[in-house]
Amino acid sequence: MKSKFILFVLLMLTGIFSQSASAKVYLVSVGISDYPGKANDLTLAKADADTIDWLYRRNANAVSAKLVNSNATRANIISTMERVYSQARPDDMVILFFSGHGYKGGFVAHDGALSYKQIRKAMSKSRSKHKMIFADACFSGNLRSNNKPGNRNNNSELDAAKKSNVLLFLSSRDNEISFERIGMRNGIFTQYLQRGLRGHADTNADRIITAKELFNYVSKGVKQASGNDQHPVMWGKFSDDMPLMRW
Secondary structure, three states, X not given: OHHHHHHHHHHHHHXXXXXXXXXXXXXXXXXXXXXXXXXXXXXXXHHHHHHHHHXXXXXXXXEEEEEEHHHOXXXXXXXXXXHHHOOOOOOOEEEEEEEOOEEOOEEEEOOEEEEHHHHHHHHHOOOOOEEEEEEEOOOHHHHHOOOOOOOOOXXXXXXXXXXXXXXXXXXXXXXXXXXXXXXXXXXXXXXXXXXXXXXXXXXXXXXXXXXXHHHHXXXXXXXXXXXXXXXXXXXXXXOOOOEEEEO
């Protein structure tokens, strides 16, 4: 009887492990270097999206779609998110990566402002229980709450964000810019993000990069590279051991 119970437990654990290991990631990667006109152009945002898309396409459990420059309109970003994320099952993860201009409350698509509320609404249509935003954008830390002075919807917007179970990993605090420098292949945040996801953040060498491992690695690297002028922020309802990449 005892041996049968042990066998049952082992079978259950095997099933749980197999289900977890087979979970997929559905990524939409957005990068805008070429905004209308010349005054607002960036150097590395498109390259950031290219890098993150390239990285996930090398993972057998990932599905990736990319929008860059003039294709990264508000309508295209939302429709692509809804199309890609609709494929996700409850145990899968959906991710939005955005590199470009940010403002206090959202991102700047090629044709104008894209609010966090619009992004969250698109993500809410997915069955996935695990949702994440990587953002390499100035003032992105303010996505954590729509806390503009005098805004009566502060609490309701913040409560809605918490209930949405979206993990935010943002390149800078709400009063900071996110650095990109000539001669670099990617912005500082994306540079350390892709290194961490490729395995540099895997401190226990189990081929799984967790939220805590990734934050610790990226935060340390970005602060050092920026001379302590840029501080990544991770915020949301999640476990430190939440897996963000499996190899």
